[in-house]
Amino acid sequence: MDKRQFIKSCALAATLVPLVSCANVIAAHSGRTASRLLPVALNPGDTVALVSPSKATDHKIDVQIAEEVMAALGLNVKTAPHLTARRGHLAGTDAERAGDINAMFADKDVRAIICLRGGSGAARLLPLLDYELIRNNPKILLGYSDITALHNAIHAQTGLVTFHGPNGTGSWNSFNADQFRRVFFERELMQYQNVIDAKDELAPRQNRTITITGGKVQGELIGGNLTVLTALAGSPYLPDFSGKILFIEDVEEAPYRVDRMLSTLKLMGALDKIAGFIFGECTDCSPGGGYGWLTMDQIFDDHIKPLNIPAYRGAMIGHIKQQFIVPVGGRVELDADAGTFRLLESVFQS
Known part of the structure; x- marks a missing residue:
């Protein structure tokens, strides 16, 4: 891509x-x-x-x-x-x-x-x-x-x-x-919870979620690919972030670029408006050479943790083989301690 x-x-x-x-x-x-x-x-x-x-x-x-x-x-x-x-x-x-x-x-x-x-x-x-x-x-x-x-x-x-x-x-x-x-x-009110399979390990390594800030919150989902989302900044094609739960993912982006894009969302006021945060997978997002780099942990600590809102990372969203189907605009409850979110109401016409 x-x-x-x-x-x-x-x-x-x-x-x-x-x-x-x-x-x-x-x-x-x-x-x-x-x-x-x-x-x-x-x-x-x-x-x-x-x-x-x-x-x-x-x-x-x-x-x-x-x-x-x-x-x-x-x-x-x-x-x-x-x-x-x-x-x-x-x-x-x-x-x-x-x-x-x-x-x-x-x-x-x-x-x-x-x-x-x-x-x-x-x-x-x-x-x-x-x-x-x-x-x-x-x-x-x-x-x-x-x-x-x-x-x-x-x-x-x-x-x-x-x-x-x-x-x-x-x-x-x-x-x-x-x-x-x-x-x-089936129009199920979905519970989005990662599939955990330890395989031959004493502790599972795949599909782990990490709590950034604990707590529960309800709101409508918005988001998607971080690069594409931030490229819409300043246009009339970006929804209002107020009270929303932001989910993002990316692929083939070095951590410093993820940091830069989260800085863009911060500077435009979007991050200060959201009520919750879900990060999926950043596939092939390895840092390059040079004089060192921020880790992804540090980037989330810098940009998301100070918001003091329920937030977690590792959801099965992104450029991965097994993906959640997530309704953009669907109303959900996020449980950052459990690393899950669930639909609160139908997203289809009755």
């Missing part, structure tokens, strides 16, 4: 010619979130759409596998017109990718939208999405990593609850498939 390209691409988005009414952007309030809107429920036999908002897919078999996964889950699949398009590293032009998303929200036969993969480029689409159309056709949107840009923009602009979880080309092991069925088909 080349997030350096993503950051550069953010500046290009401002030069794009809007495909939808400027009122969609003018209506946005930076740092505010629309009233919460729930998506329609999903059932076996429904039709889901595959879209590709970010990086192009290099191999046709990846699309075939994503289609087979959805079919194995008992769903019919509709592919967006430009799913396999390419423009440079992107899955087609901005107009094509945004048009596919708008079209799938408008399509009455489609009940959910699954993002094929992440990478970079989703932020370029934010001025081109038809938020009034999305608001009038609330559907499940599933994806993670670069899809963080879509989750936050759509939630900020429409209030729609979307879902941070596996992309279509990701790993669909038994854990992730079980998460999908429980969240979407």
Whole structure:
């Protein structure tokens, strides 16, 4: 995942010619979130759409596998017109990718939208999405990593609850498939608790959680990939952080860059507004050489512990094989001592 390209691409988005009414952007309030809107429920036999908002897919078999996964889950699949398009590293032009998303929200036969993969480029689409159309056709949107840009923009602009979880080309092991069925088909009020397996160790090493500050708190979830989230700073596509529980994760970022991004959230006032904090996994986030570095423990002690809010790290969220499917905008209770959070109410229309 080349997030350096993503950051550069953010500046290009401002030069794009809007495909939808400027009122969609003018209506946005930076740092505010629309009233919460729930998506329609999903059932076996429904039709889901595959879209590709970010990086192009290099191999046709990846699309075939994503289609087979959805079919194995008992769903019919509709592919967006430009799913396999390419423009440079992107899955087609901005107009094509945004048009596919708008079209799938408008399509009455489609009940959910699954993002094929992440990478970079989703932020370029934010001025081109038809938020009034999305608001009038609330559907499940599933994806993670670069899809963080879509989750936050759509939630900020429409209030729609979307879902941070596996992309279509990701790993669909038994854990992730079980998460999908429980969240979407059974509409379970999920208890998000890491799966602990000691294997051949006297004490388990995998999926450990670490309490930063103990306590319990209730609030709505916002967040996603830290790099993508902070790149939205200063735009109308970032939800209000007030009273929210922030969850973040990242990949291939040295600790000093994590420190810098948390500093950005601090300087913009976001961290001082949140009520709780969950850090997932920072995959391949090893420090480089040089004159030393802050450890991740020190970074959390510097930025999160002084907030004196319930906070923990190690949740099964991020660029890992087994992932929680987390509702962005869902109301949860966080228990930082136990290293868990649980849904308090349904995130689907009744």
